[in-house]
Amino acid sequence: MLAIKNNYKNLIYILIVLLNINYINCKWKIWDKDLDWWQTTVIYQIYPVSFQDSDGDGKGDLEGIKSRLDYFTETGVKTVWLSPIYKSPQIDNGYDISNFTDIDPMFGTLDDFKSLMKAIKERDMYILLDFVPNHTSDEHEWFQKSVKRIEPYTDYYIWRDPKQVFPNGTNAPPCNWISLFGGPAWTYNEQRQQFYYHKFTPQQPDLNYYNNKVREDMKKVLKFWLDLGVDGFRVDAVKELTEDPELHDELCLPQYTTCDNDYLKMNHNYTGDWPDTYGVIYQWREFLDAYAMSSPNKHTRIMLTESYSSLYNVMLYYGNGTNEGIQLPFNFHLMYGNIELNSTVYKYLIDIWYDNMPEGKWADWVTGNHDFPRLANRVGSELLDGFAMLSMLLPGTSISYQGDELGQTNSMIRKDQKRDSHNANVRIQRDAGRGPFPWNDTPNGGFSTNKFTWGVVNPSYWEMNLEAQKKAEKSHYKVYKQLIDLRKKPTIQRGDLNVYLVSTWVLAFTRRLPRNESYVIIVNFGSEIEEILLGKTIPNLPDKLSVAVSSINSDYKDGEILDTKFSIHNPSKLLILRPKASVVLTTDTTVVPTTAPENITSTTPTSTTPKSNSVHVTSDNYLTWFTLINTIIVNYFRKYF
Known part of the structure; x- marks a missing residue:
């Protein structure tokens, strides 16, 4: 039993076998409604600092992105999504934002962004921005005023008194919550004489969404970028948006007798997937729809959410039957791919999404992002095209991460080159998957003229680059481009x-x-x-x-x-x-x-009677089982990958 408890991989296989491999096909049927722009597009994630450097400082920037827009036109990509470009002290690679409505000087200026927007619209493309609503930087004006109790910012963040003051003068945190990045999730502020909560680093205090003024101010942030022409947002770390206001202590997972302040050993039911989060998301959807209806260009403004949660919780982002949710909760099922998984597991991961997706909603398939090792490292370069076929040709919107279309692999990172120092609890070296894009075989792969670049350039750039793959008779890039063309076919759509x-x-x-x-x-x-x-x-x-x-x-x-x-x-x-x-x-x-x-x-068999060697599993059972399996896979990925 201990071996099973300590080996998530084996438990996944045991549960899959218990469910039996011959369950009925998924529920997806022909889509007979109108198709919106976000349903037929490919969404391509750009990690700006490692995409293209325009000024020789070794860091990618907005002008660099603008200079490479023809790449997307040529490839057939219609939508780009930019990781954070906002003003930031860069404690957490731009996810600690000190001004939600300004551009970090590392990337350029607001005028540079407007110029990029103009160029994107001239190419009939769409742009999505990262929206990081869970927290701000501790250098943000709101936090600085909240520390001083200047209204209306006094309660913009989650402040609490110490649970106890010990005889030696030290203060006990309000509860036992742990930061995702390691250590207590509470930091004591001497000036205010209270603790503030932070899911991530102490430099990233969480906003208080029980304060309606916070909600209204974040809508103003959305409107600022919408007014500049942005077509939608990817919401970062959405499951962390609200927490239990009564601050109950979190307990160890059932398989552990002690937690030892280890994030992965605790049940984060009070700080993640808290029910009030969905109400905030539904308000934002309502706001985006109202904005679209009142604007001269009435095309849909979309929202995507990042949440490594149980399938039950992820599906709630679509809506709850009464309130309309967002268009695309990220589907990370293909992200779990590795060389150990066979076709039974992949069929299950495909079917279970469609079986539990609410009627009339649209799927999406994500194969990579900046928080995980490269797809080529997770599944092997030989399977890259197969995963591209799954992501592109299964019903739904395909979401790609820059460089994966080439089979770009992780960069080798020395200790002195490490930039991501705040990811202790999930135990994934994220720098390796954020290396500069290899455009050609010139120095640094054409990314920068500077000898020293922000991220480590993969030394294989001399042979593994875009220009070489364009010239090759057959290449990952050419397959990727072919699949984008296939997505225009009515059958695929x-x-x-x-x-x-x-x-x-x-x-x-x-x-x-x-x-x-x-x-x-x-x-x-x-x-x-x-x-x-x-x-x-x-x-x-x-x-x-x-x-x-x-x-x-x-x-x-x-x-x-x-x-x-x-x-x-x-x-x-x-x-x-x-x-x-x-x-x-x-x-x-x-x-x-x-x-x-x-x-x-129809994907539903004419007879719903299972084959004699099958076990009929209802949608409700799928949901229950997958809630467990999905959690196990996430923890396995975080703990062992």
Whole structure:
């Protein structure tokens, strides 16, 4: 039992086996509503300080981003999301904001931002900004005035008296809450003679969302950037937004007898996913919708949320039946990918999102971000194209992290080069995944003319760079670009979904839409060559399919025609996939019936009776199980990755 408790990975597999691999397909059906701009786009995260340096100081900036906008036009990316560019002391790489409505000099000026906005709109693109509402920098004017009890800022932050004053004059914190970055989440301010709460560093005091003036001021922040033309926001650390106002102590997780002030050993039910958080989010959605309706350009302004939470809590960001929530709660299921997971787990991670997503809502698929090791390091470079196919071709919006489209790997960071010193409790070296973008084979990969750059340039830039991949006959970048083109197809935008377990290590899914091309996507997650009988594995296939996109390690060429009907006299008709290889197969519209059979147009089987070797699991059971599994995976990632 102790071995299970201390090995999250094994427990994941045990729970998956208990659920049985042959549960029914997910509930996603054909999308018959209008499509908004954010549903058909690819959202591309830019980490500004490592994207492009324009002035030779070794740090990326707004002018650098502007100079590279043609890259997105050429690639087909319509939406860029910028990590924080606000004025900041840079204690936590820009997530400690001292002015929400100004640009940090490291990136340029507000005029530089306006110039960037103009260039983006000229290219018919969209831009999202990071919105960091949980806290400010302790250098923010609000906090400085709150320390001095200057109204109306006295209660803008979470201040509490000491729980106890010891005989030696030391003060006990109000409760036992722990900072995500290590140590107590309470810091005593001598001037005010009270503790203030901070989920992250002491230089990042949490705002008090039980103060309506705070809520109104944050709406003013949103409006400031909306007035400049911003199309939406990604909300950082949203699960931490509100806390238990009664300050109950948090307890150890059931598997631990003592916590030892270890963040990962504690149940953070009083400081994370607190119910009042959703009300704040619903207010912001209402505000964004009202802004769009009253503005000359009435296109939708969107909001995305980052929350490493149980599936139940994540789904609440969509809304609660009474209040409309945000458009895209981040779906991190593909972020859990690693070489240990087989097709059963991936099918589960796909199905469970759609099965629990509220009716009429839209999915998204995230494959990387600045807080995790690079995708190539998590799953291996051989599987990059397969993950791109999952993210791009499953129903929903695809969200990419800069450099992953090339297969950029982690930079090697020496101790003296480390910048991220505030991440002790999650135990992930985040600097490695934030290296500069490799544009070409010139010094520093074309990122900067300065010998010393903000982040460590990956030394492989001389061969692994964008320019080289553009020239190559086949490359990760070219696959990425092909998949973006495929996302323009009605079938990919609106079609139904069926997911198949081809074998232990091979996953397939189909996208079908009457009177349009059908697509079959097949990914081999295993380390061995797989031989696949397409016609016997996937029902209702035509006799022939053509290769629309193939991974760079696939033996198939784009446009190659494949037979789906296997004959003992013609074994060459087997689809043979190399280890970690993947393909997208398609058929002409002439082979798709004008009126598709029911089992083609719907992902729900005509019979809901489980197969004899299956266990029927209801959506409610999915939710219960996944709440546990999702928490385990998150903790596994944080503790062991």
